[in-house]
Amino acid sequence: MSGLFQRTDLGQVGIVFLLSSTLSPHLLKDIQSPPIELVRHYVVGERVAYRMTGINEDRTSKSRYSGRADGIVIQLPGGSLAEKIGWSEVISNQKPVELNAQSLEFRQQASLDPKAPFVFPDLRHVASDLIGPITDLQTFYVDLLLPIRAGALKRQGDHFVVHYGKPASWADGMRVKIGEDAIDFDVTLRRVDSRRKRAEIVVLHVPPAKPEISLPADWMREPVKDTPNNWVQVSAGEGGKTKAAVGKETFDVSIIVDLTTGRLLSAVEENVVDVRERECSDASLANPGPPITYRIHRRVEIRAIKGAAG
Numbered sequence: 001m002s003g004l005f006q007r008t009d010l011g012q013v014g015i016v017f018l019l020s021s022t023l024s025p026h027l028l029k030d031i032q033s034p035p036i037e038l039v040r041h042y043v044v045g046e047r048v049a050y051r052m053t054g055i056n057e058d059r060t061s062k063s064r065y066s067g068r069a070d071g072i073v074i075q076l077p078g079g080s081l082a083e084k085i086g087w088s089e090v091i092s093n094q095k096p097v098e099l100n101a102q103s104l105e106f107r108q109q110a111s112l113d114p115k116a117p118f119v120f121p122d123l124r125h126v127a128s129d130l131i132g133p134i135t136d137l138q139t140f141y142v143d144l145l146l147p148i149r150a151g152a153l154k155r156q157g158d159h160f161v162v163h164y165g166k167p168a169s170w171a172d173g174m175r176v177k178i179g180e181d182a183i184d185f186d187v188t189l190r191r192v193d194s195r196r197k198r199a200e201i202v203v204l205h206v207p208p209a210k211p212e213i214s215l216p217a218d219w220m221r222e223p224v225k226d227t228p229n230n231w232v233q234v235s236a237g238e239g240g241k242t243k244a245a246v247g248k249e250t251f252d253v254s255i256i257v258d259l260t261t262g263r264l265l266s267a268v269e270e271n272v273v274d275v276r277e278r279e280c281s282d283a284s285l286a287n288p289g290p291p292i293t294y295r296i297h298r299r300v301e302i303r304a305i306k307g308a309a310g
Contacts, residue, residue, distance in 0.1 A: 035154035036192055036199060038147050040112035040262030042081040046073040048263070049305040052133050058275075059294035066091045067133040068305075071110070082111035085137070092129045103127040108134055110141040112262060114149045118142075124172065135170070136300045140267045143203040143253050146187055148262070153189040153201065161186050165208035177242075177283070178234040181249050182211035190254075197259040205251035217285040220246045224276045224293070231273050234285070244285050245277035263304065271298040 053066045071085035084107045090097040108121040121134050147153045152160045162185040171179040186204040193199070211230035215221055223229055224247045231249035234242060255267040273296040278288035 034194075036189075036259055038151075038153060038199075038201075038257065038259075038262065040148060041260075042073050042113060044073055044075050044081065047071065048073075048083055048085075050137070050264075050302050051305055052136065052300065052302045054132055054136060054298065054300040056132070056296075056298050058296045059292070063093055065093075065129065065132060067130070069133070069137055076116060078115075080111070080116035081113045082109050082116045084108075085110055087130055087133060090127075090129055090133065097127065097129045099127055099130070103130055106130070106134075108138070110138060112141060112145050112148055112264075114145070123170075131170075132300075136269065137302065139251070139253070139269060140255065140264060140302055143185075143187075143267075144201065144255050144257060144264055146185055146203065147189070147201055150187075153187070153199075156189055156192045159186075159188045163208065165210060165212055167211075167213045174236075176233060176235045178214055178216065178232060180213040180233075181231045182208055182213050183230060183249070183251070184208045192259075198265065199257050199259055201255045201257060203251075203253040203255070205249075205253070207248055207250070215246065217244065217288070219278070219288060220244065220285075224248050225274050231275075234283075237279055240282070242280045242283050242285065243277060244280055244288065245275050247273045247275040249273040264302075266303045267301070269298070269300040271300070272296070 048071045050069045051066065052069060054064065056063045067087050068089040069085050069087055071083040073081055074084055076082055086107050087103070090099060102125045106126050109119040121138060123131050123134065126134065146162060150160060152158060164184050165182050167180040167182050169180050171177060183205040186206055188202045189199060190202045191200040207227040207230040209228070211228055213230060213232050215229070215232060216234065220229065220232065227248055229246040229248060231247045232245070234244045237243040250272050252270045253267060256265045257263065258265050275294055275296060277292045278290070280289070281287045
């Protein structure tokens with residue numbers, strides 16, 4: 001698994017809404033339908049369950065994973081509501097993963113209640129095969145929480161942008177010394193199905209004009225693609241060497257939501273990083289070897305398990 005499992009702390013986001021003044025023709029179809037309201041109607045004790053699958057490809061490998069997430073809605077101190085979610089049935093490259101006791105006992109807190117505090121999952125003691133599923137689930141919840149908080153998506157074609165740009169980290173302090181990305185959010189209500197009471201929301205994670213990531217060496221500032229680098233990873237290599245990489249990262253996320261309950265029904269994430277990597281003789285990164293360029297591609301899907309609600 002690569003170190004692409006960072007997710008943004010929305011508790012710090014300063015939201016700036018730039019509502020689109022023009023709609024492409026395919027978005028105008030349902031413009032006369034009644035406005036929707038994106039609200040998650042939680043009930044304490046309600047159960048949720050998802051099946052998640054993921055494919056990760058980079059320069060040297062291709063891997064697959066799947067897992068099941070089961071959660072229950074609880075009330076937090078202060079009155080807000082959240083889901084406590086555990087993981088099971090994890091499979092990596094067609095082989096069942098035997099989770100240790102800490103991983104089986106782990107519960108991540110995720111919430112679509114705007115009043116609930118954002119809690120980034122503590123990944124220090126979970127199995128490495130769980131890091132991807134945990135943080136991918138967090139991404140889907142963060143992306144759906146954005147329009148719920150904003151209240152700006154009412155009709156098909158409505159659109160807003162969140163200028164963020166601050167770093168989110170996935171460094172574990174051992175294998176990954178620095179792992180950061182920075183993104184802005186571009187959010188659109190793509191489709192409304194009034195008959196089935198469903199909506200599709202698209203969230204594009206795009207490089208900010210000035211990403212606030214840590215770039216410890218000057219050579220890392222040269223853009224890999226057509227924007228400032230918004231992704232960096234420095235990790236331990238072989239023989240005491242250090243691997244240092246920078247790049248351009250984007251996410252395209254499509255979410256289907258139930259307009260009656262506010263539940264997440266399904267979602268797809270396409271995550272691409274165009275990378276320039278160098279092997280360095282030491283942690284200072286001052287004497288890098290020749291660059292290697294490649295692309296990392298991740299596709300993650302999640303679906304609610306029918307009959308799991310309760």
